[in-house]
Amino acid sequence: xxxxxxxxxxxxxxxxxxxxxxxxxxxxxxxxxxxxxxxxxxxxxxxxxxxxxxxxxxxxxxxxxxxxxxxxxxxxxxxxxxxxxxxxxxxxxxxxxxxxxxxxxxxxxxxxxxxxxxxxxxxxxxxxxxxxxxxxxxxxxxxxxxxxxxxxxxxxxxxxxxxxxxxxxxxxxxxxxxxxxxxxxxxxxxxxxxxxxxxxxxxxxxxxxxxxxxxxxxxxxxxxxxxxxxxxxxxxxxxxxxxxxxxxxxxxxxxxxxxxxxxxxxxxxxxx
Amino acid sequence: xxxxxxxxxxxxxxxxxxxxxxxxxxxxxxxxxxxxxxxxxxxxxxxxxxxxxxxxxxxxxxxxxxxxxxxxxxxxxxxxxxxxxxxxxxxxxxxxxxxxxxxxxxxxxxxxxxxxxxxxxxxxxxxxxxxxxxxxxxxxxxxxxxxxxxxxxxxxxxxxxxxxxxxxxxxxxxxxxxxxxxxxxxxxxxxxxxxxxxxxxxxxxxxxxxxxxxxxxxxxxxxxxxxxxxxxxxxxxxxxxxxxxxxxxxxxxxxxxxxxxxxxxxxxxxxx
Amino acid sequence: xxxxxxxxxxxxxxxxxxxxxxxxxxxxxxxxxxxxxxxxxxxxxxxxxxxxxxxxxxxxxxxxxxxxxxxxxxxxxxxxxxxxxxxxxxxxxxxxxxxxxxxxxxxxxxxxxxxxxxxxxxxxxxxxxxxxxxxxxxxxxxxxxxxxxxxxxxxxxxxxxxxxxxxxxxxxxxxxxxxxxxxxxxxxxxxxxxxxxxxxxxxxxxxxxxxxxxxxxxxxxxxxxxxxxxxxxxxxxxxxxxxxxxxxxxxxxxxxxxxxxxxxxxxxxxxx
Numbered sequence: 001x002x003x004x005x006x007x008x009x010x011x012x013x014x015x016x017x018x019x020x021x022x023x024x025x026x027x028x029x030x031x032x033x034x035x036x037x038x039x040x041x042x043x044x045x046x047x048x049x050x051x052x053x054x055x056x057x058x059x060x061x062x063x064x065x066x067x068x069x070x071x072x073x074x075x076x077x078x079x080x081x082x083x084x085x086x087x088x089x090x091x092x093x094x095x096x097x098x099x100x101x102x103x104x105x106x107x108x109x110x111x112x113x114x115x116x117x118x119x120x121x122x123x124x125x126x127x128x129x130x131x132x133x134x135x136x137x138x139x140x141x142x143x144x145x146x147x148x149x150x151x152x153x154x155x156x157x158x159x160x161x162x163x164x165x166x167x168x169x170x171x172x173x174x175x176x177x178x179x180x181x182x183x184x185x186x187x188x189x190x191x192x193x194x195x196x197x198x199x200x201x202x203x204x205x206x207x208x209x210x211x212x213x214x215x216x217x218x219x220x221x222x223x224x225x226x227x228x229x230x231x232x233x234x235x236x237x238x239x240x241x242x243x244x245x246x247x248x249x250x251x252x253x254x255x256x257x258x259x260x261x262x263x264x265x266x267x268x269x270x271x272x
Numbered sequence: 273x274x275x276x277x278x279x280x281x282x283x284x285x286x287x288x289x290x291x292x293x294x295x296x297x298x299x300x301x302x303x304x305x306x307x308x309x310x311x312x313x314x315x316x317x318x319x320x321x322x323x324x325x326x327x328x329x330x331x332x333x334x335x336x337x338x339x340x341x342x343x344x345x346x347x348x349x350x351x352x353x354x355x356x357x358x359x360x361x362x363x364x365x366x367x368x369x370x371x372x373x374x375x376x377x378x379x380x381x382x383x384x385x386x387x388x389x390x391x392x393x394x395x396x397x398x399x400x401x402x403x404x405x406x407x408x409x410x411x412x413x414x415x416x417x418x419x420x421x422x423x424x425x426x427x428x429x430x431x432x433x434x435x436x437x438x439x440x441x442x443x444x445x446x447x448x449x450x451x452x453x454x455x456x457x458x459x460x461x462x463x464x465x466x467x468x469x470x471x472x473x474x475x476x477x478x479x480x481x482x483x484x485x486x487x488x489x490x491x492x493x494x495x496x497x498x499x500x501x502x503x504x505x506x507x508x509x510x511x512x513x514x515x516x517x518x519x520x521x522x523x524x525x526x527x528x529x530x531x532x533x534x535x536x537x538x539x540x541x542x543x544x
Numbered sequence: 545x546x547x548x549x550x551x552x553x554x555x556x557x558x559x560x561x562x563x564x565x566x567x568x569x570x571x572x573x574x575x576x577x578x579x580x581x582x583x584x585x586x587x588x589x590x591x592x593x594x595x596x597x598x599x600x601x602x603x604x605x606x607x608x609x610x611x612x613x614x615x616x617x618x619x620x621x622x623x624x625x626x627x628x629x630x631x632x633x634x635x636x637x638x639x640x641x642x643x644x645x646x647x648x649x650x651x652x653x654x655x656x657x658x659x660x661x662x663x664x665x666x667x668x669x670x671x672x673x674x675x676x677x678x679x680x681x682x683x684x685x686x687x688x689x690x691x692x693x694x695x696x697x698x699x700x701x702x703x704x705x706x707x708x709x710x711x712x713x714x715x716x717x718x719x720x721x722x723x724x725x726x727x728x729x730x731x732x733x734x735x736x737x738x739x740x741x742x743x744x745x746x747x748x749x750x751x752x753x754x755x756x757x758x759x760x761x762x763x764x765x766x767x768x769x770x771x772x773x774x775x776x777x778x779x780x781x782x783x784x785x786x787x788x789x790x791x792x793x794x795x796x797x798x799x800x801x802x803x804x805x806x807x808x809x810x811x812x813x814x815x816x
Binding site for chain 2: 036226
């Protein structure tokens with residue numbers, strides 16, 4: 001047995017870091033299939049890594065080992081966690097990048113990564129991706145039980161990232177959220193998700209309007225093509241979140257908007 | 273059986289989009305070998321994707337499934353095509369990206385991608401790469417017949433991209449073409465190909481000169497090293513097209529030239 | 545048998561070049577596992593490629609074939625070398641990129657790549673990655689003996705890159721080196737390595753100080769976390785070299801330093 005190992009790091013693609021991790025993995029588990037999710041996380045941007053993990057892990061085969069090496073605390077006392085959730089495995093520093101699988105019914109169990117006999121020696125203080133994450137991931141992909149990695153740890157003892165929550169003004173029928181990511185196409189991803197919108201209205205295309213940076217967008221659509229080329233729209237994107245986009249263009253450029261910017265959704269009262 | 277799947281997209285490498293497609297593919301066809309040709313196509317640049325496909329597919333194993341997701345029409349009524357050509361398979365929106373395998377004797381057959389039982393559900397309106405292209409590619413790589421994908425479609429009903437054609441002035445012995453791509457090294461790729469030049473002369477190195485942006489280049493060479501370091505040259509590159517290059521440098525930078533720029537090849541009359 | 549093939553090139557990721565090499569490899573050796581170490585070497589930067597090779601090859605499985613295509617001399621008379629060293633295989637132009645496995649006891653044997661029956665035909669003069677390196681690498685990964693590639697060549701006849709050596713002023717207890725690379729995080733890698741430092745002192749954290757660009761750094765550490773956030777430090781990094789870094793930041797940005805910049809290490813005399 002040798003399954004899929006996915007990698008999310010902030011290593012970039014110019015240096016040899018990701019390649020070296022793959023060399024170590026293949027030295028232990030020659031039949032592993034390694035998938036780069038991204039090495040383009042902003043340096044040490046834990047929140048961005050958590051969002052990418054949330055948007056990608058559900059689409060991988062059962063027992064995939066997802067390795068996240070965005071690790072500003074490397075060499076300090078921060079812990080490394082191996083966890084099982086939603087039928088898959090996760091290996092990451094205990095710094096909040098695993099938030100998407102915590103705080104819900106998803107997590108099955110979590111263990112500290114403490115069994116040093118699984119590490120590459122000598123263990124450097126600056127490249128645990130090579131010396132700890134890669135060899136442990138290879139063993140997990142080969143079927144090693146979590147209990148062999150280290151002692152069990154309780155979910156409530158793990159670092160969880162506070163995600164900015166939308167604020168709902170019941171009376172005014174307003175949801176106030178924010179932009180949490182901007183993708184390669186300039187689409188603006190918000191922290192307002194589909195269930196939250198669905199709780200307010202099922203008539204998305206007519207019953208609400210979206211405001212940000214002085215622009216007003218009528219209705220929430222399902223496809224870029226529902227407006228004309230170059231036009232701004234609000235849509236429920238493939239990540240089940242409210243996104244702001246431009247058909248055939250970049251909303252980030254159009255609105256000069258970036259992460260942290262506020263977004264408001266205003267719902268019309270149903271006629272009496 | 274599980275073959276090679278190649279990917280050409282405009283997704284970039286920062287987001288999780290390409291990784292998610294791989295997750296879906298491996299969930300269905302665990303033994304597939306996935307090759308990234310590029311995720312760096314300019315956003316929604318169909319012509320660029322067609323050129324990359326043309327320059328890459330002939331070098332892949334038989335029955336490779338080439339998936340092109342450069343898809344400005346995602347979510348609209350645009351069709352998706354699965355085609356067989358030159359012993360290989362192709363999966364792409366019907367927007368012109370498959371032009372390199374059309375308009376010639378290459379195409380063997382083409383089918384609409386309409387069998388929804390092959391898709392991932394629910395099918396989003398914004399990420400068909402994940403919900404349609406990836407699962408269908410995985411099935412094709414696993415040996416599913418094109419006829420199972422959807423109804424056959426005639427070649428003449430498929431969108432074909434008009435490629436800018438060089439103009440030949442018979443009397444003046446001049447070919448007027450243009451730059452159609454600029455590569456990572458700053459080499460300028462033109463729409464004048466080897467057969468066209470060969471029809472004019474076999475004495476490339478002496479019988480013609482190339483003009484663009486006020487520069488005059490004598491002769492067409494076969495290697496960068498045939499001129500001195502830093503010197504401009506015209507050559508028949510590895511893609512069998514006339515290219516303008518600088519030995520050890522960037523012609524794009526040297527000439528401040530970009531896509532769309534005109535290029536003229538002037539042939540000398542044979543001495544009478 | 546079909547092993548691992550690693551790729552180090554200056555092709556970038558926007559064009560199809562690396563993907564085409566993979567297509568050719570998989571056409572010959574369908575079971576190969578291909579690992580991108582990097583395609584982000586600066587165009588024709590042989591020294592950078594040599595450093596990346598040095599930092600990556602030791603972490604790969606035995607008999608991995610490491611292919612380096614940073615090849616400003618493509619199409620000229622420069623030779624291509626296949627070599628065995630440290631239990632692994634190497635394929636590269638004879639231009640100095642293989643320096644890390646020369647000049648030591650590492651090299652086991654080297655052969656010219658001259659057996660044209662192994663090449664893709666016609667062999668272009670501009671893309672030997674596709675026409676020579678890829679097919680020969682595929683055969684080596686499949687177990688072909690070096691002797692089948694071409695005639696043996698002596699190590700002393702191979703091009704070796706002069707690496708800038710640190711200068712030691714015995715009396716003044718000063719090592720003068722330089723920055724040889726800057727990584728994605730802005731860490732500054734020097735040509736002063738761990739054995740050289742170890743020969744001077746074992747009390748790294750107290751017995752020396754590092755100077756560059758007017759900044760003075762006390763002591764050599766082992767982890768970024770040994771100083772406060774945003775603070776400059778000198779450390780022995782994961783590549784066993786003296787590096788200059790900023791905890792949670794970029795030393796390159798902090799010091800406005802780049803490759804070639806001088807670095808001095810000053811050792812204190814032991815009290816007498």
